[in-house]
Amino acid sequence: MHPALSIIVFTTLSGLGYGLATALGTGLLDPAATATKAAHLLALALIAAGLMSSTLHLGNPQRAWRAFSQWRSSWLSREGVMAVLTFLPLAASAFLAIFESRYEPALGLAGAALSLVTVYCTAMIYASLKSVQTWHTPLTPLCYLLFALAGGFSLSTFFAAMGGGNLLLSSGLAAFFVCLAWIAKLVWRNRMNTLRPISTPETATGLGFIGKVRLFERPHINDNYLTNEMGFRVARKHAVKLAALSFGLGGIVPVALLLGLLALGAAHPAVAVGVALLAVLSHITGMLVERWLFFAEARHAVMNYYGG
Amino acid sequence: MTSLPATAPAKKLGLVIDLDVCVGCHACVISCKEWNTGGYGAALSDQDPYGAEVSGTFLNRVHSFEVIPEGGEIVGEAGEARIVHFPKSCLHCDDAPCVTVCPTGASYKRTEDGIVLVDEDMCIGCGLCAWACPYGAREMDLAAGVMKKCTLCVDRIYNETIQEIDRVPSCVRTCPANARHYGDLADPQSEVSLMVAARGGIDLMPEQGTRPVNKYLPPRPRQVLGAGSEQALLAENTDGATGFFAWLDGVLERI
Numbered sequence: 072m073h074p075a076l077s078i079i080v081f082t083t084l085s086g087l088g089y090g091l092a093t094a095l096g097t098g099l100l101d102p103a104a105t106a107t108k109a110a111h112l113l114a115l116a117l118i119a120a121g122l123m124s125s126t127l128h129l130g131n132p133q134r135a136w137r138a139f140s141q142w143r144s145s146w147l148s149r150e151g152v153m154a155v156l157t158f159l160p161l162a163a164s165a166f167l168a169i170f171e172s173r174y175e176p177a178l179g180l181a182g183a184a185l186s187l188v189t190v191y192c193t194a195m196i197y198a199s200l201k202s203v204q205t206w207h208t209p210l211t212p213l214c215y216l217l218f219a220l221a222g223g224f225s226l227s228t229f230f231a232a233m234g235g236g237n238l239l240l241s242s243g244l245a246a247f248f249v250c251l252a253w254i255a256k257l258v259w260r261n262r263m264n265t266l267r268p269i270s271t272p273e274t275a276t277g278l279g280f281i282g283k284v285r286l287f288e289r290p291h292i293n294d295n296y297l298t299n300e301m302g303f304r305v306a307r308k309h310a311v312k313l314a315a316l317s318f319g320l321g322g323i324v325p326v327a328l329l330l331g332l333l334a335l336g337a338a339h340p341a342v343a344v345g346v347a348l349l350a351v352l353s354h355i356t357g358m359l360v361e362r363w364l365f366f367a368e369a370r371h372a373v374m375n376y377y378g379g
Numbered sequence: 380m381t382s383l384p385a386t387a388p389a390k391k392l393g394l395v396i397d398l399d400v401c402v403g404c405h406a407c408v409i410s411c412k413e414w415n416t417g418g419y420g421a422a423l424s425d426q427d428p429y430g431a432e433v434s435g436t437f438l439n440r441v442h443s444f445e446v447i448p449e450g451g452e453i454v455g456e457a458g459e460a461r462i463v464h465f466p467k468s469c470l471h472c473d474d475a476p477c478v479t480v481c482p483t484g485a486s487y488k489r490t491e492d493g494i495v496l497v498d499e500d501m502c503i504g505c506g507l508c509a510w511a512c513p514y515g516a517r518e519m520d521l522a523a524g525v526m527k528k529c530t531l532c533v534d535r536i537y538n539e540t541i542q543e544i545d546r547v548p549s550c551v552r553t554c555p556a557n558a559r560h561y562g563d564l565a566d567p568q569s570e571v572s573l574m575v576a577a578r579g580g581i582d583l584m585p586e587q588g589t590r591p592v593n594k595y596l597p598p599r600p601r602q603v604l605g606a607g608s609e610q611a612l613l614a615e616n617t618d619g620a621t622g623f624f625a626w627l628d629g630v631l632e633r634i
Protein backbone atom coordinates (compact mmCIF):
# COMPACT_ATOMS: atom_id res chain seq x y z
CA MET A 72 0.00 0.00 0.00
CA HIS A 73 1.14 3.53 -0.74
CA PRO A 74 2.65 5.04 2.43
CA ALA A 75 0.92 8.43 2.35
CA LEU A 76 2.74 10.98 4.49
CA SER A 77 -0.50 12.47 5.83
CA ILE A 78 -1.68 9.11 7.19
CA ILE A 79 1.71 8.22 8.65
CA VAL A 80 1.92 11.56 10.44
CA PHE A 81 -1.70 11.28 11.57
CA THR A 82 -1.42 7.80 13.10
CA THR A 83 1.93 8.59 14.75
CA LEU A 84 0.97 11.96 16.23
CA SER A 85 -2.51 11.02 17.33
CA GLY A 86 -1.13 7.80 18.86
CA LEU A 87 1.39 9.83 20.86
CA GLY A 88 -1.23 12.39 21.85
CA TYR A 89 -3.76 9.80 23.03
CA GLY A 90 -0.97 7.88 24.79
CA LEU A 91 0.10 11.01 26.67
CA ALA A 92 -3.54 11.78 27.48
CA THR A 93 -3.88 8.27 28.89
CA ALA A 94 -0.80 8.72 31.06
CA LEU A 95 -2.16 12.07 32.31
CA GLY A 96 -5.57 10.51 32.86
CA THR A 97 -4.10 8.06 35.36
CA GLY A 98 -3.00 10.96 37.53
CA LEU A 99 0.65 10.01 37.17
CA LEU A 100 1.82 13.62 37.07
CA ASP A 101 1.30 16.36 39.64
CA PRO A 102 -1.49 18.65 38.36
CA ALA A 103 0.00 21.66 40.13
CA ALA A 104 3.32 21.46 38.27
CA THR A 105 3.89 23.71 35.27
CA ALA A 106 5.32 20.75 33.33
CA THR A 107 2.03 18.85 33.76
CA LYS A 108 0.04 21.80 32.45
CA ALA A 109 2.33 21.88 29.42
CA ALA A 110 1.85 18.12 28.98
CA HIS A 111 -1.94 18.58 28.83
CA LEU A 112 -1.54 21.21 26.14
CA LEU A 113 0.89 19.07 24.17
CA ALA A 114 -1.47 16.05 24.26
CA LEU A 115 -4.32 18.13 22.87
CA ALA A 116 -2.05 19.71 20.27
CA LEU A 117 -0.73 16.34 19.06
CA ILE A 118 -4.26 14.96 18.76
CA ALA A 119 -5.47 18.04 16.91
CA ALA A 120 -2.46 18.07 14.56
CA GLY A 121 -2.98 14.40 13.82
CA LEU A 122 -6.66 14.87 13.00
CA MET A 123 -5.92 17.89 10.80
CA SER A 124 -3.32 15.94 8.89
CA SER A 125 -5.77 13.09 8.37
CA THR A 126 -8.12 15.39 6.46
CA LEU A 127 -5.33 16.42 4.09
CA HIS A 128 -5.71 13.38 1.87
CA LEU A 129 -9.46 13.78 1.39
CA GLY A 130 -10.78 14.62 -2.07
CA ASN A 131 -13.56 16.81 -0.65
CA PRO A 132 -12.59 17.83 2.91
CA GLN A 133 -15.39 20.43 3.10
CA ARG A 134 -17.85 17.55 3.55
CA ALA A 135 -15.78 15.83 6.26
CA TRP A 136 -18.56 16.36 8.83
CA ARG A 137 -20.57 13.69 7.03
CA ALA A 138 -18.05 11.12 8.24
CA PHE A 139 -19.71 11.16 11.70
CA SER A 140 -22.87 9.56 10.39
CA GLN A 141 -22.08 5.88 9.70
CA TRP A 142 -20.77 4.73 13.09
CA ARG A 143 -23.06 1.68 12.91
CA SER A 144 -20.96 0.03 10.24
CA SER A 145 -17.77 2.00 9.58
CA TRP A 146 -14.65 2.05 11.78
CA LEU A 147 -13.55 5.29 10.14
CA SER A 148 -16.82 6.89 11.20
CA ARG A 149 -16.49 5.41 14.69
CA GLU A 150 -13.01 6.87 14.95
CA GLY A 151 -14.36 10.32 14.09
CA VAL A 152 -17.18 10.07 16.63
CA MET A 153 -14.84 8.78 19.34
CA ALA A 154 -12.30 11.52 18.64
CA VAL A 155 -14.95 14.15 19.31
CA LEU A 156 -16.34 12.38 22.39
CA THR A 157 -12.84 11.89 23.80
CA PHE A 158 -12.01 15.54 23.34
CA LEU A 159 -14.61 16.54 25.98
CA PRO A 160 -13.09 14.84 29.07
CA LEU A 161 -9.55 15.56 27.83
CA ALA A 162 -10.29 19.25 27.45
CA ALA A 163 -12.04 19.32 30.83
CA SER A 164 -9.09 17.58 32.53
CA ALA A 165 -6.68 19.98 30.87
CA PHE A 166 -8.80 22.92 32.06
CA LEU A 167 -8.79 21.65 35.67
CA ALA A 168 -5.03 21.07 35.64
CA ILE A 169 -4.13 24.34 34.00
CA PHE A 170 -6.47 26.72 35.81
CA GLU A 171 -7.21 24.95 39.10
CA SER A 172 -4.16 22.71 39.49
CA ARG A 173 -6.52 19.85 40.15
CA TYR A 174 -6.78 16.22 39.03
CA GLU A 175 -10.26 14.68 38.98
CA PRO A 176 -9.86 10.87 38.95
CA ALA A 177 -13.27 10.06 37.39
CA LEU A 178 -12.74 12.56 34.61
CA GLY A 179 -9.13 11.55 34.10
CA LEU A 180 -9.84 7.85 33.90
CA ALA A 181 -12.79 8.44 31.54
CA GLY A 182 -10.49 10.44 29.28
CA ALA A 183 -7.84 7.71 29.42
CA ALA A 184 -10.32 4.98 28.56
CA LEU A 185 -11.86 6.95 25.70
CA SER A 186 -8.40 7.77 24.36
CA LEU A 187 -7.59 4.09 24.11
CA VAL A 188 -10.94 3.35 22.47
CA THR A 189 -10.19 6.01 19.86
CA VAL A 190 -6.78 4.48 19.11
CA TYR A 191 -8.50 1.10 18.84
CA CYS A 192 -10.95 2.51 16.27
CA THR A 193 -8.07 3.91 14.21
CA ALA A 194 -6.35 0.53 14.18
CA MET A 195 -9.57 -1.27 13.30
CA ILE A 196 -9.89 0.81 10.11
CA TYR A 197 -6.90 -1.19 8.88
CA ALA A 198 -7.48 -4.44 10.76
CA SER A 199 -11.02 -4.76 9.39
CA LEU A 200 -9.87 -4.86 5.76
CA LYS A 201 -9.87 -8.43 4.58
CA SER A 202 -8.38 -7.26 1.29
CA VAL A 203 -5.09 -6.47 3.07
CA GLN A 204 -4.24 -9.73 4.77
CA THR A 205 -1.16 -8.34 6.58
CA TRP A 206 -3.40 -5.97 8.53
CA HIS A 207 -6.34 -8.29 9.02
CA THR A 208 -5.50 -9.55 12.51
CA PRO A 209 -6.32 -8.58 16.13
CA LEU A 210 -2.55 -8.08 16.54
CA THR A 211 -2.88 -4.84 14.54
CA PRO A 212 -5.02 -3.01 17.15
CA LEU A 213 -2.89 -4.56 19.90
CA CYS A 214 0.25 -3.02 18.37
CA TYR A 215 -1.43 0.35 17.88
CA LEU A 216 -2.62 0.42 21.50
CA LEU A 217 0.71 -0.65 22.97
CA PHE A 218 2.65 1.81 20.82
CA ALA A 219 0.32 4.60 21.90
CA LEU A 220 1.00 3.71 25.54
CA ALA A 221 4.74 3.35 24.90
CA GLY A 222 4.95 6.79 23.28
CA GLY A 223 2.60 8.38 25.82
CA PHE A 224 4.46 7.16 28.88
CA SER A 225 7.81 8.07 27.30
CA LEU A 226 6.48 11.60 26.87
CA SER A 227 5.14 11.66 30.41
CA THR A 228 8.62 10.60 31.59
CA PHE A 229 10.01 13.69 29.92
CA PHE A 230 7.44 15.88 31.69
CA ALA A 231 8.11 14.08 34.98
CA ALA A 232 11.80 14.90 34.54
CA MET A 233 10.80 18.51 33.95
CA GLY A 234 9.36 18.52 37.46
CA GLY A 235 5.91 17.15 36.74
CA GLY A 236 6.06 14.18 39.10
CA ASN A 237 7.33 10.72 39.81
CA LEU A 238 10.20 10.16 37.36
CA LEU A 239 10.98 6.60 38.42
CA LEU A 240 7.44 5.29 38.14
CA SER A 241 6.93 7.01 34.80
CA SER A 242 10.16 5.80 33.22
CA GLY A 243 9.57 2.27 34.57
CA LEU A 244 6.10 2.19 33.00
CA ALA A 245 7.42 3.66 29.76
CA ALA A 246 10.17 1.02 29.47
CA PHE A 247 7.58 -1.66 30.24
CA PHE A 248 5.19 -0.49 27.50
CA VAL A 249 7.96 -0.01 24.92
CA CYS A 250 9.06 -3.62 25.55
CA LEU A 251 5.50 -4.96 25.37
CA ALA A 252 4.77 -3.01 22.20
CA TRP A 253 7.81 -4.40 20.44
CA ILE A 254 7.06 -7.94 21.53
CA ALA A 255 3.60 -7.55 19.98
CA LYS A 256 5.08 -5.95 16.88
CA LEU A 257 7.65 -8.71 16.39
CA VAL A 258 4.88 -11.30 16.64
CA TRP A 259 2.93 -9.21 14.08
CA ARG A 260 5.94 -9.09 11.75
CA ASN A 261 6.53 -12.79 12.11
CA ARG A 262 2.91 -13.42 11.14
CA MET A 263 3.34 -11.16 8.11
CA ASN A 264 6.52 -12.90 6.99
CA THR A 265 5.02 -16.37 7.23
CA LEU A 266 1.58 -15.56 5.76
CA ARG A 267 0.18 -17.72 3.02
CA PRO A 268 -1.84 -15.38 0.84
CA ILE A 269 -5.52 -16.37 0.88
CA SER A 270 -6.01 -14.81 -2.55
CA THR A 271 -3.76 -15.60 -5.49
CA PRO A 272 -3.82 -14.84 -9.23
CA GLU A 273 -5.51 -18.24 -9.56
CA THR A 274 -8.42 -17.45 -7.21
CA ALA A 275 -8.63 -13.87 -8.50
CA THR A 276 -9.21 -15.02 -12.07
CA GLY A 277 -10.85 -18.37 -11.35
CA LEU A 278 -8.43 -19.85 -13.88
CA GLY A 279 -6.50 -21.97 -11.41
CA PHE A 280 -8.27 -25.09 -12.71
CA ILE A 281 -6.26 -24.77 -15.92
CA GLY A 282 -2.92 -24.07 -14.34
CA LYS A 283 -0.62 -21.38 -13.07
CA VAL A 284 -1.83 -17.85 -13.82
CA ARG A 285 0.57 -15.07 -14.78
CA LEU A 286 -0.22 -11.53 -15.83
CA PHE A 287 0.40 -11.21 -19.57
CA GLU A 288 -0.66 -7.61 -20.13
CA ARG A 289 -1.90 -4.89 -17.83
CA PRO A 290 -5.09 -3.11 -18.90
CA HIS A 291 -3.15 0.08 -19.65
CA ILE A 292 0.55 0.68 -20.14
CA ASN A 293 0.78 3.43 -17.53
CA ASP A 294 0.01 3.41 -13.84
CA ASN A 295 -3.49 4.15 -12.62
CA TYR A 296 -5.14 5.08 -9.34
CA LEU A 297 -5.12 1.46 -8.21
CA THR A 298 -1.47 0.76 -8.94
CA ASN A 299 -0.44 4.08 -7.39
CA GLU A 300 -2.55 3.58 -4.29
CA MET A 301 -2.12 -0.15 -3.76
CA GLY A 302 0.80 -1.22 -5.91
CA PHE A 303 3.55 0.27 -3.78
CA ARG A 304 6.40 -2.19 -3.29
CA VAL A 305 9.45 -1.84 -1.12
CA ALA A 306 12.51 -3.91 -1.91
CA ARG A 307 12.90 -6.75 0.56
CA LYS A 308 16.48 -5.82 1.46
CA HIS A 309 15.46 -2.22 2.21
CA ALA A 310 12.49 -3.39 4.26
CA VAL A 311 14.73 -5.57 6.42
CA LYS A 312 17.10 -2.65 7.06
CA LEU A 313 14.26 -0.25 7.81
CA ALA A 314 12.64 -2.73 10.17
CA ALA A 315 15.92 -3.06 12.06
CA LEU A 316 16.22 0.74 12.14
CA SER A 317 12.71 1.18 13.54
CA PHE A 318 13.35 -1.55 16.13
CA GLY A 319 16.61 0.10 17.18
CA LEU A 320 15.37 3.69 17.31
CA GLY A 321 11.86 2.91 18.48
CA GLY A 322 12.69 0.10 20.90
CA ILE A 323 16.28 -0.57 21.96
CA VAL A 324 17.51 3.03 22.30
CA PRO A 325 14.50 4.32 24.27
CA VAL A 326 14.44 1.28 26.56
CA ALA A 327 18.16 1.64 27.27
CA LEU A 328 17.71 5.35 28.02
CA LEU A 329 14.63 4.79 30.17
CA LEU A 330 16.40 2.10 32.18
CA GLY A 331 19.30 4.53 32.47
CA LEU A 332 16.90 7.00 34.03
CA LEU A 333 15.83 4.38 36.54
CA ALA A 334 19.46 3.81 37.49
CA LEU A 335 20.20 7.51 37.58
CA GLY A 336 17.36 8.19 40.01
CA ALA A 337 16.62 11.74 41.04
CA ALA A 338 20.27 12.65 41.43
CA HIS A 339 20.83 14.78 38.32
CA PRO A 340 17.61 16.47 37.24
CA ALA A 341 19.19 18.28 34.27
CA VAL A 342 20.72 15.09 32.87
CA ALA A 343 17.42 13.29 33.39
CA VAL A 344 15.61 15.86 31.22
CA GLY A 345 18.11 15.40 28.41
CA VAL A 346 18.01 11.61 28.59
CA ALA A 347 14.20 11.54 28.64
CA LEU A 348 14.03 13.91 25.68
CA LEU A 349 16.43 11.74 23.70
CA ALA A 350 14.35 8.65 24.51
CA VAL A 351 11.20 10.39 23.27
CA LEU A 352 12.77 11.70 20.06
CA SER A 353 14.36 8.37 19.26
CA HIS A 354 11.07 6.58 19.87
CA ILE A 355 9.13 8.97 17.63
CA THR A 356 11.65 8.59 14.80
CA GLY A 357 11.45 4.83 15.13
CA MET A 358 7.66 5.01 15.08
CA LEU A 359 7.60 7.05 11.87
CA VAL A 360 9.69 4.37 10.19
CA GLU A 361 7.50 1.65 11.69
CA ARG A 362 4.33 3.32 10.34
CA TRP A 363 5.92 3.81 6.92
CA LEU A 364 6.66 0.09 6.79
CA PHE A 365 3.15 -0.74 8.05
CA PHE A 366 1.84 0.63 4.77
CA ALA A 367 4.75 -0.03 2.44
CA GLU A 368 4.97 -3.74 3.25
CA ALA A 369 1.23 -4.44 3.08
CA ARG A 370 0.07 -6.19 -0.06
CA HIS A 371 -3.44 -5.61 -1.36
CA ALA A 372 -5.46 -8.42 -2.94
CA VAL A 373 -6.02 -6.33 -6.08
CA MET A 374 -2.36 -6.77 -6.99
CA ASN A 375 -3.26 -10.31 -8.01
CA TYR A 376 -4.70 -8.66 -11.12
CA TYR A 377 -1.64 -6.51 -11.69
CA GLY A 378 1.13 -9.06 -11.40
CA GLY A 379 2.41 -7.53 -8.14
CA MET B 380 -26.89 4.50 4.81
CA THR B 381 -23.92 2.18 4.57
CA SER B 382 -25.35 -0.82 6.32
CA LEU B 383 -26.17 -3.47 3.74
CA PRO B 384 -29.86 -4.13 2.99
CA ALA B 385 -31.34 -6.19 5.85
CA THR B 386 -33.18 -8.48 3.48
CA ALA B 387 -31.71 -9.86 0.26
CA PRO B 388 -32.61 -7.63 -2.69
CA ALA B 389 -35.55 -8.98 -4.70
CA LYS B 390 -33.52 -8.68 -7.85
CA LYS B 391 -29.79 -9.11 -8.29
CA LEU B 392 -28.93 -7.31 -11.49
CA GLY B 393 -25.46 -8.05 -12.73
CA LEU B 394 -23.19 -9.21 -15.50
CA VAL B 395 -22.07 -12.60 -16.73
CA ILE B 396 -18.75 -12.46 -18.54
CA ASP B 397 -17.72 -15.26 -20.85
CA LEU B 398 -13.96 -15.77 -20.69
CA ASP B 399 -14.21 -18.28 -23.52
CA VAL B 400 -15.48 -15.62 -25.89
CA CYS B 401 -13.75 -12.36 -24.92
CA VAL B 402 -11.13 -11.49 -27.52
CA GLY B 403 -9.58 -8.66 -25.54
CA CYS B 404 -10.54 -5.87 -27.94
CA HIS B 405 -11.19 -3.32 -25.12
CA ALA B 406 -14.32 -2.02 -26.89
CA CYS B 407 -16.26 -2.31 -23.61
CA VAL B 408 -13.58 -0.24 -21.85
CA ILE B 409 -14.03 2.59 -24.30
CA SER B 410 -17.81 2.46 -24.51
CA CYS B 411 -18.01 2.39 -20.71
CA LYS B 412 -15.83 5.47 -20.44
CA GLU B 413 -17.73 7.23 -23.21
CA TRP B 414 -21.16 6.62 -21.66
CA ASN B 415 -20.19 7.24 -18.07
CA THR B 416 -18.13 10.37 -18.59
CA GLY B 417 -21.34 12.08 -19.63
CA GLY B 418 -23.73 10.10 -17.47
CA TYR B 419 -24.10 9.46 -13.76
CA GLY B 420 -22.18 11.96 -11.61
CA ALA B 421 -18.87 13.65 -12.28
CA ALA B 422 -17.07 13.13 -15.59
CA LEU B 423 -14.34 10.49 -15.75
CA SER B 424 -11.28 12.70 -15.87
CA ASP B 425 -7.92 12.03 -17.47
CA GLN B 426 -4.65 13.32 -16.09
CA ASP B 427 -1.99 14.53 -18.53
CA PRO B 428 -4.20 13.27 -21.38
CA TYR B 429 -1.82 14.08 -24.23
CA GLY B 430 1.42 13.65 -22.31
CA ALA B 431 3.72 10.74 -21.62
CA GLU B 432 2.27 10.09 -18.16
CA VAL B 433 -1.35 9.82 -19.29
CA SER B 434 -3.72 8.15 -16.85
CA GLY B 435 -7.39 8.38 -16.10
CA THR B 436 -10.43 7.01 -14.36
CA PHE B 437 -11.95 3.85 -15.81
CA LEU B 438 -14.82 1.78 -14.45
CA ASN B 439 -14.01 -1.26 -16.54
CA ARG B 440 -10.60 -2.54 -17.54
CA VAL B 441 -9.46 -5.59 -19.48
CA HIS B 442 -6.48 -7.54 -18.18
CA SER B 443 -4.81 -10.39 -20.07
CA PHE B 444 -3.46 -13.47 -18.34
CA GLU B 445 -1.34 -16.37 -19.44
CA VAL B 446 -2.30 -19.70 -17.90
CA ILE B 447 0.17 -22.55 -17.99
CA PRO B 448 -0.96 -26.06 -17.08
CA GLU B 449 1.27 -27.98 -14.73
CA GLY B 450 4.35 -29.18 -16.62
CA GLY B 451 3.12 -27.28 -19.67
CA GLU B 452 5.50 -25.60 -22.07
CA ILE B 453 5.38 -22.15 -23.61
CA VAL B 454 6.16 -22.75 -27.30
CA GLY B 455 4.55 -19.91 -29.20
CA GLU B 456 1.23 -21.00 -30.67
CA ALA B 457 2.02 -24.67 -30.25
CA GLY B 458 2.67 -24.69 -26.50
CA GLU B 459 0.17 -25.45 -23.80
CA ALA B 460 -0.01 -21.91 -22.40
CA ARG B 461 -3.34 -20.12 -22.86
CA ILE B 462 -4.05 -16.45 -23.09
CA VAL B 463 -7.27 -15.40 -21.36
CA HIS B 464 -8.60 -11.86 -21.72
CA PHE B 465 -10.24 -10.77 -18.55
CA PRO B 466 -12.64 -7.81 -18.34
CA LYS B 467 -13.22 -6.56 -14.82
CA SER B 468 -15.66 -4.06 -13.34
CA CYS B 469 -17.65 -3.87 -10.09
CA LEU B 470 -19.21 -7.23 -9.24
CA HIS B 471 -22.05 -5.64 -7.19
CA CYS B 472 -21.25 -7.93 -4.26
CA ASP B 473 -23.99 -9.13 -1.91
CA ASP B 474 -21.65 -8.65 1.05
CA ALA B 475 -20.00 -5.53 -0.29
CA PRO B 476 -17.14 -4.52 2.03
CA CYS B 477 -16.81 -1.21 0.16
CA VAL B 478 -20.27 -0.22 1.40
CA THR B 479 -19.89 -0.97 5.10
CA VAL B 480 -16.53 0.83 5.48
CA CYS B 481 -17.83 4.10 4.02
CA PRO B 482 -17.96 6.69 6.84
CA THR B 483 -20.35 9.11 5.14
CA GLY B 484 -23.19 7.00 3.77
CA ALA B 485 -22.15 7.86 0.21
CA SER B 486 -21.70 4.20 -0.72
CA TYR B 487 -24.81 2.09 -0.67
CA LYS B 488 -26.40 -1.05 -2.05
CA ARG B 489 -29.88 -0.66 -3.48
CA THR B 490 -32.59 -2.81 -1.92
CA GLU B 491 -34.63 -3.01 -5.09
CA ASP B 492 -32.03 -4.43 -7.50
CA GLY B 493 -28.78 -4.87 -5.56
CA ILE B 494 -26.81 -2.29 -7.55
CA VAL B 495 -23.93 -0.76 -5.57
CA LEU B 496 -23.69 3.00 -6.06
CA VAL B 497 -21.88 6.07 -4.75
CA ASP B 498 -23.82 9.24 -3.98
CA GLU B 499 -21.14 11.65 -5.11
CA ASP B 500 -22.61 14.63 -3.25
CA MET B 501 -21.92 12.85 0.03
CA CYS B 502 -18.53 11.34 -0.82
CA ILE B 503 -15.54 12.98 0.90
CA GLY B 504 -13.01 11.12 -1.23
CA CYS B 505 -11.34 9.31 1.64
CA GLY B 506 -10.58 6.33 -0.57
CA LEU B 507 -11.30 3.73 2.10
CA CYS B 508 -13.88 1.92 -0.05
CA ALA B 509 -11.27 1.42 -2.80
CA TRP B 510 -9.04 -0.18 -0.18
CA ALA B 511 -11.86 -2.43 0.98
CA CYS B 512 -12.70 -3.75 -2.50
CA PRO B 513 -10.43 -6.73 -3.22
CA TYR B 514 -11.16 -6.48 -6.95
CA GLY B 515 -9.95 -2.97 -7.67
CA ALA B 516 -13.38 -2.00 -8.93
CA ARG B 517 -13.35 1.51 -7.47
CA GLU B 518 -11.20 4.38 -8.67
CA MET B 519 -11.00 7.86 -7.23
CA ASP B 520 -11.51 10.54 -9.80
CA LEU B 521 -8.54 12.81 -9.20
CA ALA B 522 -10.19 15.89 -10.70
CA ALA B 523 -13.53 15.62 -8.87
CA GLY B 524 -12.13 14.06 -5.66
CA VAL B 525 -14.98 11.56 -5.47
CA MET B 526 -15.12 7.81 -5.83
CA LYS B 527 -16.21 6.37 -9.17
CA LYS B 528 -17.40 2.88 -9.90
CA CYS B 529 -19.52 0.86 -12.30
CA THR B 530 -23.20 1.83 -11.91
CA LEU B 531 -24.36 -1.08 -14.06
CA CYS B 532 -25.45 1.82 -16.28
CA VAL B 533 -28.33 2.57 -13.94
CA ASP B 534 -29.04 5.54 -16.23
CA ARG B 535 -29.55 3.23 -19.24
CA ILE B 536 -31.23 0.11 -17.93
CA TYR B 537 -34.31 1.96 -16.64
CA ASN B 538 -34.18 4.74 -19.24
CA GLU B 539 -37.40 4.92 -21.19
CA THR B 540 -36.15 7.67 -23.43
CA ILE B 541 -33.83 5.30 -25.28
CA GLN B 542 -34.78 2.33 -27.43
CA GLU B 543 -35.51 -0.88 -25.60
CA ILE B 544 -32.59 -2.69 -27.19
CA ASP B 545 -30.25 -0.11 -25.66
CA ARG B 546 -31.57 -0.57 -22.11
CA VAL B 547 -28.61 -2.71 -21.08
CA PRO B 548 -25.21 -1.65 -19.74
CA SER B 549 -23.07 0.07 -22.33
CA CYS B 550 -20.37 -2.63 -22.24
CA VAL B 551 -22.92 -5.36 -22.93
CA ARG B 552 -24.44 -3.41 -25.81
CA THR B 553 -21.03 -2.78 -27.32
CA CYS B 554 -19.21 -6.10 -27.02
CA PRO B 555 -18.68 -7.25 -30.64
CA ALA B 556 -17.95 -10.83 -29.54
CA ASN B 557 -21.00 -11.09 -27.28
CA ALA B 558 -18.87 -12.00 -24.28
CA ARG B 559 -20.87 -9.87 -21.84
CA HIS B 560 -24.41 -10.61 -20.69
CA TYR B 561 -26.72 -8.71 -18.38
CA GLY B 562 -29.70 -9.88 -16.36
CA ASP B 563 -31.23 -10.81 -13.02
CA LEU B 564 -29.11 -13.37 -11.24
CA ALA B 565 -31.69 -13.81 -8.47
CA ASP B 566 -34.12 -15.36 -10.95
CA PRO B 567 -32.99 -18.95 -11.62
CA GLN B 568 -34.88 -18.94 -14.94
CA SER B 569 -33.26 -15.80 -16.34
CA GLU B 570 -31.03 -16.20 -19.38
CA VAL B 571 -27.94 -15.28 -17.38
CA SER B 572 -28.75 -17.72 -14.55
CA LEU B 573 -29.27 -20.55 -17.04
CA MET B 574 -25.95 -19.69 -18.65
CA VAL B 575 -24.19 -19.75 -15.29
CA ALA B 576 -25.76 -23.11 -14.44
CA ALA B 577 -24.89 -24.64 -17.82
CA ARG B 578 -21.30 -23.45 -17.94
CA GLY B 579 -20.38 -23.65 -14.25
CA GLY B 580 -20.07 -19.88 -13.74
CA ILE B 581 -17.72 -18.89 -10.95
CA ASP B 582 -17.17 -16.21 -8.32
CA LEU B 583 -13.89 -14.30 -8.26
CA MET B 584 -11.96 -14.63 -4.98
CA PRO B 585 -14.74 -16.43 -3.10
CA GLU B 586 -12.37 -16.58 -0.11
CA GLN B 587 -12.80 -12.82 0.39
CA GLY B 588 -16.38 -13.44 1.47
CA THR B 589 -17.84 -10.71 -0.73
CA ARG B 590 -20.40 -12.95 -2.49
CA PRO B 591 -20.18 -11.19 -5.86
CA VAL B 592 -23.30 -11.06 -8.04
CA ASN B 593 -21.38 -10.94 -11.33
CA LYS B 594 -20.26 -14.34 -12.57
CA TYR B 595 -17.49 -15.44 -14.92
CA LEU B 596 -17.89 -18.33 -17.36
CA PRO B 597 -14.61 -20.25 -17.46
CA PRO B 598 -12.90 -20.94 -20.79
CA ARG B 599 -14.01 -24.24 -22.35
CA PRO B 600 -11.43 -27.03 -22.54
CA ARG B 601 -8.95 -26.32 -25.27
CA GLN B 602 -9.49 -28.08 -28.60
CA VAL B 603 -6.47 -30.18 -29.42
CA LEU B 604 -4.26 -27.48 -30.83
CA GLY B 605 -1.48 -30.06 -30.60
CA ALA B 606 -2.87 -31.98 -33.61
CA GLY B 607 -2.78 -28.90 -35.82
CA SER B 608 0.62 -27.87 -34.65
CA GLU B 609 2.07 -31.32 -35.42
CA GLN B 610 0.91 -30.85 -39.01
CA ALA B 611 2.65 -27.54 -39.03
CA LEU B 612 5.80 -29.27 -37.91
CA LEU B 613 5.29 -32.01 -40.55
CA ALA B 614 5.55 -29.42 -43.27
CA GLU B 615 9.21 -29.12 -42.34
CA ASN B 616 9.76 -32.82 -41.89
CA THR B 617 8.51 -35.46 -44.36
CA ASP B 618 9.64 -38.57 -42.46
CA GLY B 619 6.20 -39.94 -41.68
CA ALA B 620 4.62 -39.15 -45.08
CA THR B 621 2.61 -41.92 -46.75
CA GLY B 622 0.72 -42.50 -50.06
CA PHE B 623 0.56 -39.63 -52.53
CA PHE B 624 2.64 -37.39 -50.27
CA ALA B 625 5.36 -40.05 -49.99
CA TRP B 626 5.45 -40.35 -53.79
CA LEU B 627 5.50 -36.56 -54.19
CA ASP B 628 8.21 -36.31 -51.56
CA GLY B 629 10.27 -38.87 -53.48
CA VAL B 630 9.78 -37.10 -56.82
CA LEU B 631 10.71 -33.73 -55.39
CA GLU B 632 13.76 -35.22 -53.72
CA ARG B 633 14.94 -36.58 -57.08
CA ILE B 634 14.54 -33.36 -59.06
Ligand code: SF4
Pocket residue numbers: 468469470471472475476477478495511512513514515516517528589591
Ligand atom coordinates in the same frame (compact mmCIF):
# COMPACT_ATOMS: atom_id res chain seq x y z
S1 SF4 C 1 -16.68 -5.42 -6.65
FE1 SF4 C 1 -15.69 -4.06 -5.19
S2 SF4 C 1 -16.75 -2.08 -5.49
FE2 SF4 C 1 -18.06 -3.65 -6.38
S3 SF4 C 1 -19.48 -4.23 -4.74
FE3 SF4 C 1 -17.77 -5.69 -4.69
S4 SF4 C 1 -16.38 -4.82 -3.17
FE4 SF4 C 1 -17.77 -3.16 -3.78
Ligand code: SF4
Pocket residue numbers: 480481482483484485486497501502503504505506507508509525526
Ligand atom coordinates in the same frame (compact mmCIF):
# COMPACT_ATOMS: atom_id res chain seq x y z
S1 SF4 D 1 -14.30 7.59 -0.88
FE1 SF4 D 1 -16.44 8.31 -0.71
S2 SF4 D 1 -17.68 6.49 -1.12
FE2 SF4 D 1 -15.60 5.77 -0.64
S3 SF4 D 1 -15.59 5.36 1.57
FE3 SF4 D 1 -14.87 7.48 1.32
S4 SF4 D 1 -16.74 8.74 1.48
FE4 SF4 D 1 -17.43 6.62 1.11
